[in-house]
Amino acid sequence: xxxxxxxxxxxxxxxxxxxxxxxxxxxxxxxxxxxxxxxxxxxxxxxxxxxxxxxxxxxxxxxxxxxxxxxxxxxxxxxxxxxxxxxxxxxxxxxxxxxxxxxxxxxxxxxxxxxxxxxxxxxxxxxxxxxxxxxxxxxxxxxxxxxxxxxxxxxxxxxxxxxxxxxxxxxxxxxxxxxxxxxxxxxxxxxxxxxxxxxxxxxxxxxxxxxxxxxxxxxxxxxxxxxxxxxxxxxxxxxxxxxxxxxxxxxxxxxxxxxxxxxxxxxxxxxxxxxxxxxxxxxxxxxxxxxxxxxxxxxxxxxxxxxxxxxxxxxxxxxxxxxxxxxxxxxxxxxxxxxxxxxxxxxxxxxxxxxx
Amino acid sequence: xxxxxxxxxxxxxxxxxxxxxxxxxxxxxxxxxxxxxxxxxxxxxxxxxxxxxxxxxxxxxxxxxxxxxxxxxxxxxxxxxxxxxxxxxxxxxxxxxxxxxxxxxxxxxxxxxxxxxxxxxxxxxxxxxxxxxxxxxxxxxxxxxxxxxxxxxxxxxxxxxxxxxxxxxxxxxxxxxxxxxxxxxxxxxxxxxxxxxxxxxxxxxxxxxxxxxxxxxxxxxxxxxxxxxxxxxxxxxxxxxxxxxxxxxxxxxxxxxxxxxxxxxxxxxxxxxxxxxxxxxxxxxxxxxxxxxxxxxxxxxxxxxxxxxxxxxxxxxxxxxxxxxxxxxxxxxxxxxxxxxxxxxxxxxxxxxxxx
DNA sequence: TTGAAAGCGCTACCAC
DNA sequence: GTGGTAGCGCTTTCAA
Numbered sequence: 040x041x042x043x044x045x046x047x048x049x050x051x052x053x054x055x056x057x058x059x060x061x062x063x064x065x066x067x068x069x070x071x072x073x074x075x076x077x078x079x080x081x082x083x084x085x086x087x088x089x090x091x092x093x094x095x096x097x098x099x100x101x102x103x104x105x106x107x108x109x110x111x112x113x114x115x116x117x118x119x120x121x122x123x124x125x126x127x128x129x130x131x132x133x134x135x136x137x138x139x140x141x142x143x144x145x146x147x148x149x150x151x152x153x154x155x156x157x158x159x160x161x162x163x164x165x166x167x168x169x170x171x172x173x174x175x176x177x178x179x180x181x182x183x184x185x186x187x188x189x190x191x192x193x194x195x196x197x198x199x200x201x202x203x204x205x206x207x208x209x210x211x212x213x214x215x216x217x218x219x220x221x222x223x224x225x226x227x228x229x230x231x232x233x234x235x236x237x238x239x240x241x242x243x244x245x246x247x248x249x250x251x252x253x254x255x256x257x258x259x260x261x262x263x264x265x266x267x268x269x270x271x272x273x274x275x276x277x278x279x280x281x282x283x284x285x286x287x288x289x290x291x292x293x294x295x296x297x298x299x300x301x302x303x304x305x306x307x308x309x310x311x312x313x314x315x316x317x318x319x320x321x322x323x324x325x326x327x328x329x330x331x332x333x334x335x336x337x338x339x340x341x342x343x344x345x346x347x348x349x350x351x352x353x354x355x356x357x358x359x360x361x362x363x364x365x366x367x368x369x370x371x372x373x374x375x376x377x378x379x380x381x382x383x384x385x386x387x388x389x390x391x392x393x394x395x
Numbered sequence: 396x397x398x399x400x401x402x403x404x405x406x407x408x409x410x411x412x413x414x415x416x417x418x419x420x421x422x423x424x425x426x427x428x429x430x431x432x433x434x435x436x437x438x439x440x441x442x443x444x445x446x447x448x449x450x451x452x453x454x455x456x457x458x459x460x461x462x463x464x465x466x467x468x469x470x471x472x473x474x475x476x477x478x479x480x481x482x483x484x485x486x487x488x489x490x491x492x493x494x495x496x497x498x499x500x501x502x503x504x505x506x507x508x509x510x511x512x513x514x515x516x517x518x519x520x521x522x523x524x525x526x527x528x529x530x531x532x533x534x535x536x537x538x539x540x541x542x543x544x545x546x547x548x549x550x551x552x553x554x555x556x557x558x559x560x561x562x563x564x565x566x567x568x569x570x571x572x573x574x575x576x577x578x579x580x581x582x583x584x585x586x587x588x589x590x591x592x593x594x595x596x597x598x599x600x601x602x603x604x605x606x607x608x609x610x611x612x613x614x615x616x617x618x619x620x621x622x623x624x625x626x627x628x629x630x631x632x633x634x635x636x637x638x639x640x641x642x643x644x645x646x647x648x649x650x651x652x653x654x655x656x657x658x659x660x661x662x663x664x665x666x667x668x669x670x671x672x673x674x675x676x677x678x679x680x681x682x683x684x685x686x687x688x689x690x691x692x693x694x695x696x697x698x699x700x701x702x703x704x705x706x707x708x709x710x711x712x713x714x715x716x717x718x719x720x721x722x723x724x725x726x727x728x729x730x731x732x733x734x735x736x737x738x739x740x741x742x743x744x745x746x747x748x749x750x751x
Numbered sequence: 752t753t754g755a756a757a758g759c760g761c762t763a764c765c766a767c
Numbered sequence: 768g769t770g771g772t773a774g775c776g777c778t779t780t781c782a783a
Contacts, residue, residue: 066760076771080762105556108760111478116760133494138488138489141488145513154530341673341676420775421776444753445753470777472778476759
């Protein structure tokens with residue numbers, strides 16, 4: 040933009056908004072305060088061994104020139120230098136689950152003086168690979184990954200090279216790395232058992248793409264409970280490939296209008312539960328068909344009936360992820376750890392509706 | 396961590412997880428493929444003027460060494476080089492408003508091959524200043540700011556130096572910069588007029604800290620309507636300084652138990668509306684006291700009664716912010732623009748309750 | 752089409 | 768305490 044900028048020290052004109060002014064470097068600060076580059080470096084980095092007088096002179100020059108430290112140049116020369124940046128690749132930052140996770144991770148990162156690069160994958164494997172490449176090119180100190188790919192061999196070299204990486208919500212496949220996940224099979228079992236205990240035998244399940252780990256695990260939990268309970272499997276009650284609330288709502292509409300509708304619904308993710316509730320409400324069935332969701336979300340308690348869910352403690356997951364990541368960044372090279380968090384049933388009403 | 400790493404070309408041992416291996420540089424790639432540094436640079440940057448044979452040799456070496464381009468070193472020497480990173484400082488990334496905003500900004504950024512550093516300010520001015528400093532030190536290409544400070548003079552030098560900056564949700568004070576905001580006074584007026592039109596004369600308002608621009612603007616809109624309608628101001632109906640849903644709920648509890656309770660409530664932000672609704676529900680007043688909120692949020696339509704709100708089109712705000720920011724990054728130096736978006740009333744039920 | 756040398760802004764190392 | 772010099776990994780400039 041401003042290839043023709045004269046060197047800063049020669050620029051005497053008033054700075055204008057239209058012609059950006061060159062950014063001051065340490066060299067400029069050194070010149071203005073009449074000391075060497077190295078001394079400025081010492082002051083800027085708060086290193087000892089600078090007399091109070093010199094320090095003050097330098098600091099005045101820093102202020103006068105609006106000097107801003109260039110961390111990239113700094114880190115380039117620094118030995119084991121960190122960039123003070125981590126990357127977080129989640130599924131959809133606007134979803135309350137990813138957003139809350141990001142927030143608690145951010146809190147841990149801030150305590151470590153580290154910034155967070157955040158991005159959404161939307162279940163697109165190619166995007167994941169491209170974004171990881173970008174983060175590595177930016178030399179992030181660590182990586183938090185809720186993978187969209189089914190296997191992560193593409194990460195092998197980076198992991199071997201020691202890039203601190205923590206998988207969250209989904210386990211790594213094809214590589215070994217730290218992870219913080221929820222026991223989805225167990226959670227789904229609890230949810231469906233709860234429905235069976237209320238007397239339900241026609242229980243539908245709403246599930247996302249079968250390529251998504253958590254989705255298939257929850258589906259498995261559902262099937263296991265039916266089998267144990269001696270309820271014959273009915274494939275018409277299993278709806279998979281649901282990508283959003285609208286699709287879930289449509290599925291529920293179809294199910295409820297069929298010859299033998301379900302008396303209960305297990306929704307495999309919070310947005311699918313919301314879609315289901317919306318349709319049940321529209322059909323006037325909100326108080327007749329039981330619903331249990333996976334993932335808690337704000338306002339679930341304010342619905343009518345209030346929504347029964349399997350709650351994952353998102354704040355706990357996020358801080359656990361952060362703790363693990365920064366212990367790796369600090370140099371912990373012990374074998375990969377798999378933290379598994381148990382979801383808990385929160386009974387609020389919708390899951391306690393009995394079959395008619 | 397691994398100060399003692401031998402140079403990569405001499406490292407013949409199998410890489411182990413416990414002893415991280417040095418990262419390959421262009422020099423290593425040049426050595427392995429038998430060409431000069433500059434030629435590798437050409438290949439990596441997809442510059443023309445390299446024969447197919449050489450290009451392929453270099454690419455093989457890149458793969459074999461797991462070479463990853465160091466964008467920081469690259470940008471250091473590059474002339475008007477961008478870092479391909481922007482910063483977004485919002486109030487609370489886990490709040491649906493900030494989260495959705497971040498998401499739509501992210502989508503614009505991705506189209507521009509740019510990563511987003513995101514952080515929450517939680518209305519803490521000091522944190523804002525520290526984070527901006529950090530972002531500038533990282534040489535972000537641009538900045539999106541939902542300020543926590545009341546004045547932003549501290550940004551003057553950066554703005555003068557040409558740092559592309561877009562304020563969102565709140566206007567800049569003490570400096571001039573692009574902004575995308577909602578007309579809060581107008582929005583609040585619409586909301587309260589709606590309640591007056593239903594026949595309400597005892598309308599309470601729930602507001603955040605008076606240091607927050609948007610909060611005071613919405614409060615002003617509320618007062619203006621009462622005055623025009625000839626409804627005497629009653630300071631007991633104005634509750635400010637509410638920082639979260641719990642505080643809002645408490646305030647509503649107090650209001651409703653007073654000698655002359657309100658028949659309607661205007662909540663100045665989505666979380667305050669939620670707190671209000673929760674309390675009204677608990678008091679059995681959800682269908683007796685009218686509520687209009689500011690900011691729409693997921694599930695507002697599923698409450699009972701469904702919540703009437705002033706909706707800000709968050710996706711529009713986010714993409715507008717992104718568009719503005721990247722036009723500045725591309726070199727647009729026209730005078731600062733102030734984009735003002737009008738919120739719209741979404742009547743769903745809670746705001747149409749009439750006084751008893 | 753290819754390469755050698757200088758330099759981006761900064762820190763490490765060692766001298767004074 | 769302070770400063771010079773080399774060099775981080777890369778791009779630029781210019782010569783071959």
